Amino acid sequence: MxxxxxxxxxxxxxxxxxxxxxxxxxxxxxxxxxxxxxxxxxxxxxxxxxxxxxxxxxxxxxxxxxxxxxxxxxxxxxxxxxxxxxxxxxxxxxxxxxxxxxxxxxxxxxxxxxxxxxxxxxxxxxxxxxxxxxRPYGSLLAATDFSLAARAALEAALRLAPNATTRLLHAYSVPFRFLLGGESRRSLLHAERRRQHETAETDMATFLGGLETRLAGAERIFVEDAPEAAIRRALAIAPADLLAVGTHARPRLSEALLGSVARGLMADPPCDLLAVPPPFRSAG
CATH class of the missing domain: 3.40.50.620 (HUPs)
Known part of the structure; x- marks a missing residue:
């Protein structure tokens, strides 16, 4: 740099x-x-x-x-x-x-x-x-949706905090969860949760391609929750010095808002916040 x-x-x-x-x-x-x-x-x-x-x-x-x-x-x-x-x-x-x-x-x-x-x-x-x-950053929470921006945010955070203890967080949701309520469909809900979790684990492995050795000891957290709520809850349980998130691609000087997660965190950051755009600029 x-x-x-x-x-x-x-x-x-x-x-x-x-x-x-x-x-x-x-x-x-x-x-x-x-x-x-x-x-x-x-x-x-x-x-x-x-x-x-x-x-x-x-x-x-x-x-x-x-x-x-x-x-x-x-x-x-x-x-x-x-x-x-x-x-x-x-x-x-x-x-x-x-x-x-x-x-x-x-x-x-x-x-x-x-x-x-x-x-x-x-x-x-x-x-x-x-x-x-x-002191230098000693702990890092990297939130990921497995996007290019999230990968760019993780790489940037590792440059700023090379010796930090790292946690990786992915929040997922069960689609149409409200349709899977009730005793008769509880097994379907559990099965869908298990499928979402297994898919997230596979996607995380792909997302970390090339960083497996460096992040071999990183804790991987998968939770069913809204992303911002999951991030704030994770930090309430175990505070971090630095939080890294990716932002959405957008044309420069546009009035388009940040993604809702980054926007909410930016308004009231729970700790130092690194927000990183994807490694290209949207043509839209």
Whole structure:
């Protein structure tokens, strides 16, 4: 990995994202760019003042990392619409790092936070930092639906957390389960559950092609549940430092939403969240 971009709003959440990004850049030998975006609709009498204050903060934070990263760090101050400017900058990076934010008001409930709006159209792997980065990632939960995006997310997570204890989670559902209720059809329900579980085990083996040795000790979890609920339940039982999920293919800057699972997790990540698009861009 050659370049990591961290977008900071200079809050406590942004500071956590910067610390994690610096930790990853140091471990991977990558260059680090620290971006802050000031809105371009600031009144003229405030623009210069905000630029001076933000520029000073960025310069101080970059200077503190200069020796640690052997000079592979620089700051970048831009004016614009934050989520759009971050997207443009992220196109040149291999990893985008941002801090997790809760919705600040009714407008964000409809439009989404800056992180959510970036995630909707981002073609770059996005790491949303929630926890305080005091050590390298030691535990990883990779959620998979056996898609190309899920495979890309797993591979990216293994690069960021090469020594982490890994769990692999797949959630499945029994189709038309409501038709299989009642005593007379209970055996049919059990048979269908068994078939779904066996199919998932086979698909998991195919999904992990080429990674079998590296993930030989990884726990494989198969549950009948809605995906987001299964992920949150698994993390409640055994917390992880990092959660990896794939996102849906979509045209850049489209208004198409993230998949429902990634969208729900992005709104309130249970831990650090790595969201990775498939290794191609949809033409739709």
């Amino acid at each position: 050659e370049r990591i971009l961290v977008a900071t709003d200079l809050t406590a959440q942004g500071a956590r994202a910067l610390r994690r990004a610096a930790m990853l850049a140091e471990a991977l030998g990558a260059g680090l760019e620290v971006l802050h975006v000031l809105r371009d609709d600031l009144p003229d009498d405030l623009r210069a003042e905000f630029e001076r204050a933000a520029g000073g903060r960025l310069a101080t934070e970059v200077a503190a990392l200069h020796a640690r990263l052997n000079g592979r760090v620089r700051s970048r101050l831009e004016f614009g619409t934050p989520w759009m400017t971050i997207l443009d900058a992220a196109a040149e990076a291999e990893l985008l790092v941002m801090g997790a934010h809760r919705h600040a008001g009714i407008a964000e409930l409809f439009r989404g936070t800056t992180v959510e709006r970036v995630a909707k159209a981002c073609d770059t792997p996005l790491l949303v930092v929630r926890g305080d980065p005091v």
